[in-house]
Amino acid sequence: MPATTRPSTPASDRATRSRPHPNLVATHVVLHPDTRDDQEDRVPDGWEPMLEALVRERWPALLARARMLARDPRDAEDLVQEALVATFRGRARFASLPEAEQYVRRAVVSRFYDQARRAQREGAASRRLAARPVPDVPGPDVRAAGLADEVEAALAELAPRERACVVLRHLDDVSVRDTAHLLGLSEGAVKRYTSDGVRALAVRLGVPAPSEPAGAPVRLVPTVKEARRG
Numbered sequence: 001m002p003a004t005t006r007p008s009t010p011a012s013d014r015a016t017r018s019r020p021h022p023n024l025v026a027t028h029v030v031l032h033p034d035t036r037d038d039q040e041d042r043v044p045d046g047w048e049p050m051l052e053a054l055v056r057e058r059w060p061a062l063l064a065r066a067r068m069l070a071r072d073p074r075d076a077e078d079l080v081q082e083a084l085v086a087t088f089r090g091r092a093r094f095a096s097l098p099e100a101e102q103y104v105r106r107a108v109v110s111r112f113y114d115q116a117r118r119a120q121r122e123g124a125a126s127r128r129l130a131a132r133p134v135p136d137v138p139g140p141d142v143r144a145a146g147l148a149d150e151v152e153a154a155l156a157e158l159a160p161r162e163r164a165c166v167v168l169r170h171l172d173d174v175s176v177r178d179t180a181h182l183l184g185l186s187e188g189a190v191k192r193y194t195s196d197g198v199r200a201l202a203v204r205l206g207v208p209a210p211s212e213p214a215g216a217p218v219r220l221v222p223t224v225k226e227a228r229r230g
Contacts, residue, residue, distance in 0.1 A: 069112040083107035116160030154204040162197030
């Protein structure tokens with residue numbers, strides 16, 4: 001029997017077969033994100049590496065933000081820990097470290113506000129019986145990164161709603177709409193509490209009250225510098 005001769009494969013077909021399928025190329029890129037140029041602030045895939053990186057690299061900043069809300073340093077640490085637990089309870093995934101940090105910062109304010117409302121409900125009877133409420137004054141060790149001591153002390157004297165709105169709107173640059181959603185308030189209430197809080201800060205700092213409409217950005221730190229020059 002004559003030997004069977006297999007048809008030869010054209011060179012163009014052999015070249016085509018040697019190249020990976022476009023879908024495989026796409027899969028390779030997805031599975032190897034290190035090939036991207038924007039590797040800054042990226043951490044290995046998975047919620048656990050992101051959580052570890054957040055605690056390792058951003059804990060001081062998160063704690064500083066919490067200490068603007070809570071008087072006691074231990075309460076501030078509890079706020080951050082509870083915010084981290086709430087954020088990663090469902091094994092949430094974030095694209096970058098800044099995105100995760102922003103989410104936790106908002107969770108810190110949300111936890112503080114919820115606790116303040118609960119404390120107000122539980123202590124309403126006691127406050128009605130008190131002849132004169134004892135003011136909450138921050139201790140001498142209260143510090144927050146990037147803010148003057150005068151601003152910290154003035155923030156600590158604001159009511160919880162005003163404090164939460166001022167921190168979210170003017171320190172975290174959260175929109176009125178998102179602040180309202182986060183705190184369970186109307187947008188009008190957010191504008192009112194923010195405006196009242198900023199004006200109260202101006203009075204406590206001894207500087208002119210801002211003339212901007214409610215919701216407009218207010219530069220707190222330069223305001224303190226003006227007070228010092230005066």
